[in-house]
Amino acid sequence: MKRYSQLAQTLGQRIEQGLYRPGDRLPSVRTLSEEYGVSISTVQQAYRVLEDSGLVEPRPKSGYFVPERRHIPALPAMTRPAQRPVEISQWDQVLEQVRSAPGGELVQLGRGTPDIASPSLRPMQRAMANAARRTDLRSLGYEGIQGSLPLREQISRLMLDSGCQVPPSELVITTGCQEALAVTLRAICQPGDIVAIDSPSFHGAMQALKAHGLKALEIPTDPANGVSLEALELAMEQWPVKLILLTPNCNNPLGYIMPDARKRALLNLAQCYDVPILEDDVYGELAYCYPRPRSIKSFDTDDRVLLASSFSKTVAPGLRTGWVAPGRYLDRILHFKYIASGTCAPQPQMALAEFVGGGHYEPHIRRMRAQYQRHRDLMSDWVYRYFPEGTRASRPQGGFMLWVELAPEFDSVRLNQLLRSEGVQVAAGNIFSASGKYRNCLRMNYSNRELARIEEAVRKVGAGATALTADLRRLAESEPA
Amino acid sequence: MKRYSQLAQTLGQRIEQGLYRPGDRLPSVRTLSEEYGVSISTVQQAYRVLEDSGLVEPRPKSGYFVPERRHIPALPAMTRPAQRPVEISQWDQVLEQVRSAPGGELVQLGRGTPDIASPSLRPMQRAMANAARRTDLRSLGYEGIQGSLPLREQISRLMLDSGCQVPPSELVITTGCQEALAVTLRAICQPGDIVAIDSPSFHGAMQALKAHGLKALEIPTDPANGVSLEALELAMEQWPVKLILLTPNCNNPLGYIMPDARKRALLNLAQCYDVPILEDDVYGELAYCYPRPRSIKSFDTDDRVLLASSFSKTVAPGLRTGWVAPGRYLDRILHFKYIASGTCAPQPQMALAEFVGGGHYEPHIRRMRAQYQRHRDLMSDWVYRYFPEGTRASRPQGGFMLWVELAPEFDSVRLNQLLRSEGVQVAAGNIFSASGKYRNCLRMNYSNRELARIEEAVRKVGAGATALTADLRRLAESEPA
Ligand SMILES: Cc1ncc(COP(=O)(O)O)c(C=O)c1O
Ligand SMILES: Cc1ncc(COP(=O)(O)O)c(C=O)c1O
Numbered sequence: 035m036k037r038y039s040q041l042a043q044t045l046g047q048r049i050e051q052g053l054y055r056p057g058d059r060l061p062s063v064r065t066l067s068e069e070y071g072v073s074i075s076t077v078q079q080a081y082r083v084l085e086d087s088g089l090v091e092p093r094p095k096s097g098y099f100v101p102e103r104r105h106i107p108a109l110p111a112m113t114r115p116a117q118r119p120v121e122i123s124q125w126d127q128v129l130e131q132v133r134s135a136p137g138g139e140l141v142q143l144g145r146g147t148p149d150i151a152s153p154s155l156r157p158m159q160r161a162m163a164n165a166a167r168r169t170d171l172r173s174l175g176y177e178g179i180q181g182s183l184p185l186r187e188q189i190s191r192l193m194l195d196s197g198c199q200v201p202p203s204e205l206v207i208t209t210g211c212q213e214a215l216a217v218t219l220r221a222i223c224q225p226g227d228i229v230a231i232d233s234p235s236f237h238g239a240m241q242a243l244k245a246h247g248l249k250a251l252e253i254p255t256d257p258a259n260g261v262s263l264e265a266l267e268l269a270m271e272q273w274p275v276k277l278i279l280l281t282p283n284c285n286n287p288l289g290y291i292m293p294d295a296r297k298r299a300l301l302n303l304a305q306c307y308d309v310p311i312l313e314d315d316v317y318g319e320l321a322y323c324y325p326r327p328r329s330i331k332s333f334d335t336d337d338r339v340l341l342a343s344s345f346s347k348t349v350a351p352g353l354r355t356g357w358v359a360p361g362r363y364l365d366r367i368l369h370f371k372y373i374a375s376g377t378c379a380p381q382p383q384m385a386l387a388e389f390v391g392g393g394h395y396e397p398h399i400r401r402m403r404a405q406y407q408r409h410r411d412l413m414s415d416w417v418y419r420y421f422p423e424g425t426r427a428s429r430p431q432g433g434f435m436l437w438v439e440l441a442p443e444f445d446s447v448r449l450n451q452l453l454r455s456e457g458v459q460v461a462a463g464n465i466f467s468a469s470g471k472y473r474n475c476l477r478m479n480y481s482n483r484e485l486a487r488i489e490e491a492v493r494k495v496g497a498g499a500t501a502l503t504a505d506l507r508r509l510a511e512s513e514p515a
Numbered sequence: 516m517k518r519y520s521q522l523a524q525t526l527g528q529r530i531e532q533g534l535y536r537p538g539d540r541l542p543s544v545r546t547l548s549e550e551y552g553v554s555i556s557t558v559q560q561a562y563r564v565l566e567d568s569g570l571v572e573p574r575p576k577s578g579y580f581v582p583e584r585r586h587i588p589a590l591p592a593m594t595r596p597a598q599r600p601v602e603i604s605q606w607d608q609v610l611e612q613v614r615s616a617p618g619g620e621l622v623q624l625g626r627g628t629p630d631i632a633s634p635s636l637r638p639m640q641r642a643m644a645n646a647a648r649r650t651d652l653r654s655l656g657y658e659g660i661q662g663s664l665p666l667r668e669q670i671s672r673l674m675l676d677s678g679c680q681v682p683p684s685e686l687v688i689t690t691g692c693q694e695a696l697a698v699t700l701r702a703i704c705q706p707g708d709i710v711a712i713d714s715p716s717f718h719g720a721m722q723a724l725k726a727h728g729l730k731a732l733e734i735p736t737d738p739a740n741g742v743s744l745e746a747l748e749l750a751m752e753q754w755p756v757k758l759i760l761l762t763p764n765c766n767n768p769l770g771y772i773m774p775d776a777r778k779r780a781l782l783n784l785a786q787c788y789d790v791p792i793l794e795d796d797v798y799g800e801l802a803y804c805y806p807r808p809r810s811i812k813s814f815d816t817d818d819r820v821l822l823a824s825s826f827s828k829t830v831a832p833g834l835r836t837g838w839v840a841p842g843r844y845l846d847r848i849l850h851f852k853y854i855a856s857g858t859c860a861p862q863p864q865m866a867l868a869e870f871v872g873g874g875h876y877e878p879h880i881r882r883m884r885a886q887y888q889r890h891r892d893l894m895s896d897w898v899y900r901y902f903p904e905g906t907r908a909s910r911p912q913g914g915f916m917l918w919v920e921l922a923p924e925f926d927s928v929r930l931n932q933l934l935r936s937e938g939v940q941v942a943a944g945n946i947f948s949a950s951g952k953y954r955n956c957l958r959m960n961y962s963n964r965e966l967a968r969i970e971e972a973v974r975k976v977g978a979g980a981t982a983l984t985a986d987l988r989r990l991a992e993s994e995p996a
Contacts, residue, residue, distance in 0.1 A: 125850055132853060135659035136652040150655040162647035162862070166640060171617040174631040174831035178616035209690050209835070212857040220726065225706060238857060245701065245854040350655035354690070354860040369606055372613060373726040374855055376693040376719060379835040379863065381643070 037072055038079035045080065049089050049100055056103040060090060063097075086401070088408035104411045105418035107427040110439040112262065115233040115252030115471055119273060122244035122468045127447065128237050131461060141491040143478040144450075144461035146286065148434060149405065150350045151483055154398035158349060161385035161392075173380050179372050181207020181357070182383035188390040189357055195325060196283075196318060197332030198341070200359045206367055207357050207378045211316045214342035214358040216242045217374055218312050219277070221366040222340075223248050227276035230269055232261045234437070234466030234475070236286045239279060239314065243468070250468035251275060257428050257437070260285065260292035263299050270307045277310055283327050284317035287437045287466055287477040289410075289430025291321060297330045304338060310363070315343040316356075319399055321432035322407040337361035345386055347433070348399060353382040406434045409480040416489055420496025422503045434481035437463075440499060443506050444474035452498045458491045518553055519560035526561065530570050530581055537584040541571060544578075567882070569889035585892045586899035588908040591920040593743065596714040596733030596952055600754060603725035603949045608928065609718050612942060622972040624959040625931075625942035627767065629801075629915060630886065631831045632964055635879035639830060642866035642873075654861050660853050662688020662838070663864035669871040670838055676806060677764075677799060678813030679822070681840045687848055688838050688859045692797045695823035695839040697723045698855055699793050700758070702847040703821075704729050708757040711750055713742045715918070715947030715956070717767045720760060720795065724949070731949035732756060738909050738918070741766065741773035744780050751788045758791055764808050765798035768918045768947055768958040770911025772802060778811045785819060791844070796824040797837075800880055802913035803888040818842035826867055828914070829880060834863040887915045890961040897970055901977025903984045915962035918944075921980060924987050925955035933979045939972045 035043075045066075048054055061069070066077045081098055084090040091101040131144055165173055180186065186202035193200050208214040215238065223229065225247030231239070233252035243250050251273060254265045260282055269275065278300070282292035292300075304311050313330045321327050331339040340363060344356025355378065360367040389395055410429075413436050417427050421438065428437040440446075446462040453459060463475030478495070482488050516524075526547075529535055542550070547558045562579055565571040572582040612625055646654055661667070667683035674681050689695040696719065704710065706728030712720070714733035724731050732754060735746045741763055750756065759781070763773035773781075785792050794811045802808050812820040821844060825837025836859065841848040870876055891910075894917050898908050902919065909918040921927075927943040934940060944956030959976070963969050 128853070129660070129849065132657070132660045132858065135664070136656045145657060147652065147656045150652065151650060155650070155655075159647060159650060163644050166643035166647045166866075169632060169636070169640060171628065171631065174636075174833040175617045175628045176613070176626060176832045179610070179613045183616070209694075209856040213690075213855060216855055238854065241850070242854040245851055351657045351857075352655040352861045354856065368610065369722070370726055372609070373719065373723040374694060374697055375690040375835065376832075377613065379860065380833045382860065385647075 038076045038083065041066070041070060041072065041076065041080040042083040046084055046089050054100045056100050058100045059096070060098040060100065086404040088404070088411055104415040106414050106429065107418050107425055109257050109429060110426040110437070112256045113233050113254050115254060115467060116469055117269065119228045119249035119251045120469045122240050122250055124237070124465045124467070124470055125241060125244065127462055127465045128241055131459075131465065139457050141458045141487065143488070143491055143495070144459045145479060146347070146435070147351060147479065147481065148347050149402065149481045149483050152398065152401065154394070154401050155350070157392060157394040158385065158389045161388040162381065164388065165381040165384045173384060175380070177377040177380045177383065179368055179377050180205070181378050182380060182387060184387040184391065185383045188387055192319070192390065192395070193359070196315070197328040198359070204364060205357050205359055206364070206371055207355065207383060208344075208371060209356065209375050209378055210346055210351070210354045211314065211342050211344035211356040212238050212242075213371070213374055214344065214356045215239050215312070215314065217367060217370040218340050218342060218358060218360070219243065219246050219248065221363055221370045222310055222312070223276050228273050229277045229279050230266060230275045231279045232281065232285065234287050234463065234472050236281060236314065237465040240466070240468055252468055255288065256290070257288045258290055259296060260290050261300070263296060263303065266300070267303055270303065270309070275307065275309055277312055278304055279312045279314070280330070281314040281317070282330055283315055284321055284430065284432030286317060286433065287428070287435055287461070289428045289433055289435060289437065291327045291431040294328055297328065298333050301330055301333050301339070305336065311339045313339055313341045315341055316347050317433040318343070319348050320403055320406060320434070322403055323431065331359065334361065348402070349386065349389070353386065354379070355382045355386055403432070405483070406432070406481060409434065409485070410436065412485065412489070413478065413480040413492065416492040417496070420493045422500045425499070434479055436478050436480060437475060438478065439475045441503060442474055443510060444499070444503060445506070446473055446476040449476065449495070449498055449502055452502060453495060456494045456498065458494050460495055519557045519564065522547070522551060522553065522557065522561040523564040527565055527570050535581045537581050539581045540577070541579040541581065567885040569885070569892055585896040587895050587910070588899050588906055590738050590910060591907045591918070593737045594714050594735050596735060596948060597950055598750065600709045600730035600732045601950045603721050603731055605718070605946045605948070605951055606722060606725065608943055608946045609722055612946070620938050622939045622968065624972055624976070625940045626960060627828070627916070628832060628960065628962065629828050630883065630962045630964050633879065633882065635875070635882050636830065638873060638875040639866065639870045642869040643862065645869065646862040646865040654865060656861070658858040658861045658864065660849055660858055661686070662859050663861060663868060665868040665872065666864045669868055673800070673871065673876070674840070677796070678809040679840070685845060686838050686840055687845070687852055688836065688864060689852060690837065690856050690859055691827055691832070691835045692795065692823050692825035692837040693719050694852070694855060695825070695837045696720050696793065696795065698848055698851040699821050699823060699839060699841070700724065700727050700729065702844055702851045703791055703793070704757050709754050710758045710760050711747060711756045712760045713762065713766065715768050715944065715953050717762060717795065718946040721947070721949055733949055736769065737771070738769050739771050740777060741771050742781070744777060744784065747781070748784055751784065751790070756788065756790055758793055759785055760793045760795070761811070762795040762798070763811055764796055765802050765911065765913030767798060767914065768909070768916055768942070770909045770914055770916060770918065772808045772912040775809055778809065779814050782811055782814050782820070786817065792820045794820055794822045796822055797828050798914040799824070800829050801884060801887060801915070803884055804912065812840065815842065829883070830867065830870070834867065835860070836863045836867055884913070886964070887913070887962060890915065890966070891917065893966065893970070894959065894961040894973065897973040898977070901974045903981045906980075915960055917959050917961060918956060919959065920956045922984060923955055924991060925980070925984060926987070927954060927957040930957065930976070930979055930983055933983060934976060937975045937979065939975050941976055
């Protein structure tokens with residue numbers, strides 16, 4: 035380990051153990067340099083690492099401080115979706131969200147876009163420009179159906195970090211993770227089949243269930259640990275579940291990381307009932323902890339886990355480049371992938387292979403993780419400050435979305451209507467449930483580096499939520515009991 | 516009309532009327548300049564136009580000549596597929612074709628790639644490089660679900676040439692034409708439904724039928740005029756056809772353009788039986804005639820035609836940018852498009868909008884049309900020369916594929932196996948039929964500008980076909996009758 039990393043670790047532990055308290059000034063660079071017998075620049079580097087992970091805060095002309103403690107809203111309770119298979123609704127709400135193009139005046143807190151303005155993405159732009167200059171069949175023709183081999187080699191290597199050994203020959207490149215999900219659902223399920231899912235759950239996956247005529251069996255989910263295994267087992271006993279669909283790492287929308295023991299237990303359960311698992315790992319690389327958490331697939335012994343992912347959250351969604359590691363279902367996946375959209379665009383694949391292979395991906399991801407962790411703390415604090423008292427919020431362990439729960443009678447669809455004139459949009463909670471539950475919840479994106487703009491937007495959302503809550507209370511009170 | 520165009524037209528007419536005969540030397544540039552009182556460069560330009568459309572041929576140091584007459588193989592007869600709905604097979608053959616990446620030593624005569632090495636695509640490369648340099652949400656984030664508005668505006672304008680007035684708000688950008696087809700099939704049909712298709716028919720569309728659990732009702736098709744309307748009517752009387760799926764313009768694989776009167780009659784039939792039409796127009800812009808042929812959709816009065824297309828054949832398949840004009844089915848198409856792969860990659864959309872909007876598309880297409888027409892004549896000639904006597908071939912009116920029919924007992928799957936060691940691959944005919952008919956046929960691509968390489972490849976295919984035909988004959992003769 036480098037000297038500055040060692041020093042950063044030591045200081046970081048002291049802060050976390052409470053040796054330095056919120057608001058305390060930390061030892062000066064010179065003092066530490068003398069105390070540890072290291073150079074000034076080593077100490078400065080160590081402080082920069084700590085700053086990046088949000089543990090210290092520079093104040094102009096007065097040195098480094100432990101940040102004031104952020105206020106953290108309480109976690110929501112375990113969710114309680116309906117315990118039976120239901121057909122998916124809410125398409126109209128989703129459509130409203132995905133219809134508009136980005137880039138206007140609207141602050142789209144509701145969408146799942148990462149920070150794509152990071153300087154660490156510059157090599158990616160260069161790689162795209164390089165790809166654009168090529169005129170050969172490889173860059174403008176039809177790729178092979180499994181996708182670019184150099185890119186599959188890089189993905190195979192990255193997957194080692196999550197404990198998975200998947201050779202390039204067992205990977206299929208897809209048009210984003212969405213296509214990976216849609217293709218998998220079609221390859222595994224028949225119309226009418228029941229799919230067990232975490233709840234709340236990503237709307238794109240849920241709408242894919244709807245499109246395939248599948249029913250969702252929403253499983254109660256704990257905002258800190260993920261899907262309830264007890265509830266899942268009960269459900270599997272009671273219903274002929276055909277597939278389990280989960281996002282165990284840095285879940286969208288709740289942000290939890292399912293502990294490894296629970297991942298193993300879940301896999302056991304799937305084995306017992308002989309059901310495949312579709313694991314969505316699209317945010318797994320954005321865990322705030324290092325090394326990144328393991329995937330369920332990494333524990334898989336009989337190739338029953340299909341892992342779907344993409345570079346949409348780690349690099350940029352506009353590349354539309356994802357993949358699936360389909361385990362024993364490779365042949366079926368190839369067929370459904372081919373009919374869905376043919377082969378994938380070669381240029382983004384070339385550019386990604388260059389970006390990852392050139393060693394630019396890891397530093398970018400490290401930077402993003404630290405940034406998103408800092409932003410999470412800020413966003414939590416803003417929710418605490420600007421939202422009605424009693425508002426709860428998730429405590430994401432990765433990714434860049436906060437889930438916010440308001441009073442039971444709250445209506446985030448109406449909130450979005452109110453917010454339209456304010457130029458802000460959140461994701462209404464009901465699109466994350468098959469049956470339209472979670473209307474009293476909402477999801478906000480904190481990836482954006484323009485913090486002042488985002489704080490202002492959250493303030494507006496909070497003010498709107500406060501006003502709406504008061505309205506709803508008045509209404510409830512004026513109604514005859 | 517420009518002077519040189521006028522002159523080119525005059526000379527062209529004389530050649531076509533037989534005033535100059537194949538092999539004749541044409542008047543020198545100087546003679547014509549004096550005769551018509553125009554400048555030397557005007558005559559030179561006129562000759563270049565004639566050269567581009569294959570009517571004259573320059574010979575080094577001796578001036579311009581009327582090309583020797585090409586040999587033209589006879590047309591195949593009307594096709595005779597099984598007259599009942601069948602489930603689609605042949606996936607293994609298709610997979611073999613789409614598995615390999617391009618760019619190796621293999622000459623892939625079997626794939627549907629246009630000429631992407633044309634200098635007229637340079638502005639497109641510049642546009643892609645421009646898009647790659649941008650770092651905003653618009654270029655790297657999630658587009659709106661309908662796709663880029665500037666691109667839809669350009670497509671809407673281009674569609675006027677086919678007689679269609681479709682506003683940008685009624686277009687949906689898709690991941691290539693394949694996604695447009697797949698999404699449409701899902702939006703319109705339920706598993707088990709019957710779809711009437713031309714026969715032979717594009718394997719991607721057919722495999723999409725298979726993936727959706729649909730049955731194909733293959734309609735006898737005339738290699739010069741398209742699907743038999745009589746047969747289609749009979750089929751519709753007899754079976755509950757849910758959708759008609761056709762490629763009426765520059766058909767893949769047969770290359771015909773359905774005459775307008777037949778397009779109208781087909782639409783009438785669809786109206787009578789109240790069935791929607793899915794019109795694949797992916798080659799429509801590559802018709803050798805000018806102006807380009809009308810689409811069936813241009814005659815549509817009650818929004819029952821869904822037109823699917825892409826820039827894959829006109830610009831480059833690696834862009835994976837297509838569209839659907841879904842008529843009355845817009846809402847359903849949006850849903851199925853969203854779940855299939857989310858929104859489409861913004862950079863190719865930006866670049867295409869720049870390429871088309873900047874006036875580079877039309878000259879490129881004109882150039883490609885002329886090139887493909889010349890290549891068609893060459894390819895027909897090669898087939899006549901190198902294939903067994905009695906081989907028939909299509910007479911494409913657009914696009915860049917020739918359909919070749921050999922003796923009934925011929926086996927193009929075996930031919931491909933033989934050709935593997937020769938580094939050549941063709942598309943075996945059976946992948947163009949739901950039930951594996953047309954095994955005695957094959958399809959070859961003539962887009963490529965490296966003519967010597969292609970001629971050599973065709974020569975190898977012809978030699979292989981001749982040898983295999985002889986083998987099969989011997990075998991048949993040695994068998995007891
Ligand atoms: C959990 C989850 N899976 C999949 C996707 C889709 O990813 P992509 O943009 O790569 O299709 C998203 C995007 O929002 C997501 O949140
Ligand atoms: C008739 C036809 N339709 C659709 C397609 C698919 O086009 P795209 O590459 O745009 O998905 C092809 C490509 O071969 C085709 O020949």
